[in-house]
Amino acid sequence: AQSVTQPDIHITVSEGASLELRCNYSYGATPYLFWYVQSPGQGLQLLLKYFSGDTLVQGIKGFEAEFKRSQSSFNLRKPSVHWSDAAEYFCAVCYTGGFKTIFGAGTRLFVKA
């Protein structure tokens, strides 16, 4: 079955430090990959998405993600974390010809001063 795994339930990072959130998806046809962020009391907001082409994609708020087909991964990165980045981050995948997006369980990011 198609699935998305986010191995880290929560991560704590110091403000100004770099961040990497991991995401692995199950094997399938050409994946469409997404990262969404959810701040407390809010719905999800798209950070970035990958369909094809350059495997390093840039998103909003200084985030980027790299698609690695050989590892079935789509990890999210940010070089310097700000306190306002504290939120829950969701990786999601949809496959060619499909309309159903499959979400991971999320990684909660805590930022310490």
Place this chain on the structure above:
Amino acid sequence: ETGVTQTPRHLVMGMTNKKSLKCEQHLGHNAMYWYKQSAKKPLELMFVYSLEERVENNSVPSRFSPECPNSSHLFLHLHTLQPEDSALYLCASSPQGQGTDTQYFGPGTRLTVL
């Protein structure tokens, strides 16, 4: 208003009550979605509507009944719910209901079933 709005934001109901959740999108999109978000679990897709027709019913119990009267409005009618149905219910919309679409989410309705 802009984006996707949901009402009410919080709802407490007994197991014998009947209530409805409302979602409205102001983005001109053709597809709308209901998701259930429970703690420590992935978002569960419940229903998808595209051009007011239901295209996905993800094995959801019949105590949840969706309604999409037009492409801007989506309802979730609730009756005889169970305590395990307590969760955050998120509505989303997207331009065409295709896999490449970005989905735009509302803030959710926090439902508590007593």
